[in-house]
Amino acid sequence: MFSVSPQLSTWSFYWHRESKKRSSSSSFSQNVQKLSTAAEEPVPAYFVKGGSVGPVESFPIAQTPIVDLSLLRSVSSKCSGKEQEDELEKLKSALSEWGCFQAIGHGIPTSFLDEFRGIAKEFFALPVEEKQKYARDPADLQGHGADPILSNEQVLDWSKRLFLKLLALDSRKLKLWPETTAEFRELLGEYFKEVKSVIDLLQKAMARSLDMEENCFSKKYGDRAFMAARFNHYPPCSIPDFVLGAKAHSDGSGTTVLLQDEEVEGRQVLKDDQWFRVPIVPGAFVVNVGDQMQIMSNGIFKSPPHRVTANAQNERISVAVFYFPDTKTEVEPNEGSISEERPQMYKKLENYAAINFECFQSGKTALDAVRL
Ligand SMILES: O=C(O)CCC(=O)C(=O)O
Numbered sequence: 001m002f003s004v005s006p007q008l009s010t011w012s013f014y015w016h017r018e019s020k021k022r023s024s025s026s027s028f029s030q031n032v033q034k035l036s037t038a039a040e041e042p043v044p045a046y047f048v049k050g051g052s053v054g055p056v057e058s059f060p061i062a063q064t065p066i067v068d069l070s071l072l073r074s075v076s077s078k079c080s081g082k083e084q085e086d087e088l089e090k091l092k093s094a095l096s097e098w099g100c101f102q103a104i105g106h107g108i109p110t111s112f113l114d115e116f117r118g119i120a121k122e123f124f125a126l127p128v129e130e131k132q133k134y135a136r137d138p139a140d141l142q143g144h145g146a147d148p149i150l151s152n153e154q155v156l157d158w159s160k161r162l163f164l165k166l167l168a169l170d171s172r173k174l175k176l177w178p179e180t181t182a183e184f185r186e187l188l189g190e191y192f193k194e195v196k197s198v199i200d201l202l203q204k205a206m207a208r209s210l211d212m213e214e215n216c217f218s219k220k221y222g223d224r225a226f227m228a229a230r231f232n233h234y235p236p237c238s239i240p241d242f243v244l245g246a247k248a249h250s251d252g253s254g255t256t257v258l259l260q261d262e263e264v265e266g267r268q269v270l271k272d273d274q275w276f277r278v279p280i281v282p283g284a285f286v287v288n289v290g291d292q293m294q295i296m297s298n299g300i301f302k303s304p305p306h307r308v309t310a311n312a313q314n315e316r317i318s319v320a321v322f323y324f325p326d327t328k329t330e331v332e333p334n335e336g337s338i339s340e341e342r343p344q345m346y347k348k349l350e351n352y353a354a355i356n357f358e359c360f361q362s363g364k365t366a367l368d369a370v371r372l
């Protein structure tokens with residue numbers, strides 16, 4: 001029905017090891033990019049398998065819950081214990097039914113989010129030669145460009161990305177942080193701090209919503225947790241029904257926090273074999289569970305397949321921040337999520353990104369491969 005590919009950032013851990021093997025497919029990639037940019041028309045390498053995706057309007061709108069993060073902070077004069085319990089319940093049902101929700105009440109001013117989107121738009125609007133200064137090296141994952149191409153059969157995404165690591169601090173490659181707009185570096189540094197504190201709050205709230213010790217998830221991320229930002233740019237596309245801005249995938253992260261375009265829709269989420277359009281909620285983040293949180297919660301929280309449709313008239317941007325456990329910490333279902341009715345579903349594992357990558361190469365789904 002759909003294929004789930006590993007989220008791009010999970011490839012980073014394998015990039016150096018695998019890059020030598022891929023010189024022929026990376027020249028294929030460059031040729032495809034040149035061809036499609038020159039003609040501004042998607043070439044067949046972008047066509048989704050199985051024909052038309054269908055007109056976007058034919059998909060229902062997702063009634064994903066809206067969770068107010070201000071009610072999840074420790075009980076204060078702002079809310080009663082009962083209000084907090086209700087919001088935790090809403091969070092739990094959102095993550096177990098949809099695997100995602102719209103987060104409001106995060107405390108980050110809308111004006112700051114608008115400014116942040118603005119610098120992303122400014123970057124993508126730069127002339128090709130300017131963006132080239134921040135190009136992804138074929139042997140690396142950080143920088144600007146298209147997704148790495150691992151095989152000639154891979155269907156390409158109608159998008160360009162700027163991928164930058166944020167954590168561990170020593171993995172940042174500042175020379176790839178654009179200097180083209182004066183504030184880019186400063187705003188990204190600020191955005192990182194804000195989103196990190198939202199994620200820290202969420203890890204605790206997710207644990208509490210399952211009646212578990214509030215640090216049981218966060219401590220699994222280890223001393224060298226991995227965090228990265230992916231700025232996505234989806235240009236207009238002349239044949240939107242036959243091309244995807246991002247093909248169906250689940251994120252290999254623990255948690256992903258996404259800032260959507262403020263005007264142009266495009267994200268879809270899969271629930272009960274049906275694709276739904278994710279609406280734009282002004283000032284909200286879309287938060288989704290990644291595969292590793294599905295494992296840590298013993299399958300209670302779902303890592304939802306999602307994708308991005310193409311648009312004939314408008315460009316779209318989004319910024320995803322992924323938070324991953326340290327590759328060396330052991331990830332396994334938390335004890336509190338295992339019971340007689342819900343026996344342990346997943347193995348204890350290290351470096352899920354590696355497993356995800358190997359599975360992708362052999363056409364398997366990583367979450368299935370790590371199931372007991
Ligand atoms: O642009 C979007 O809405 C989704 C992007 C996404 O799924 C990703 O970057 O992993």
Ligand SMILES: [Fe+2]
Nearest residue numbers: 007250251306
């Ligand atoms: Fe994603």
